[in-house]
Amino acid sequence: MHGADLPLTWGRADETSQDPARRAAAHWQDALASFARSGDPSTRALPAWPRYDPDRRTALLLGATASAVEQPGGARHAAWTGLPLP
Numbered sequence: 001m002h003g004a005d006l007p008l009t010w011g012r013a014d015e016t017s018q019d020p021a022r023r024a025a026a027h028w029q030d031a032l033a034s035f036a037r038s039g040d041p042s043t044r045a046l047p048a049w050p051r052y053d054p055d056r057r058t059a060l061l062l063g064a065t066a067s068a069v070e071q072p073g074g075a076r077h078a079a080w081t082g083l084p085l086p
Helices: 006-010 020-038 074-078
Strands: 059-062 066-069
Touching: 006 020, 020 059
Parallel strands: none
Antiparallel strands: 059 066
């Protein structure tokens, strides 16, 4: 969802916290910093996050754990296929 990253971007980050939201924020902020430095958001603490490919649409899902997932929300996205753009 658009904007769902904002609490992670601006929230309190703590990689060692027992709070999964703080750990997720720490991982997200590290990925943003890595992307700003090198163009690659991968970090040692996260799984490989491959370059975007429109056929695979790999996304990094952050939560209590992190995982790279192909075609997240595929059925929801398929519903938009073929609709005219404004």
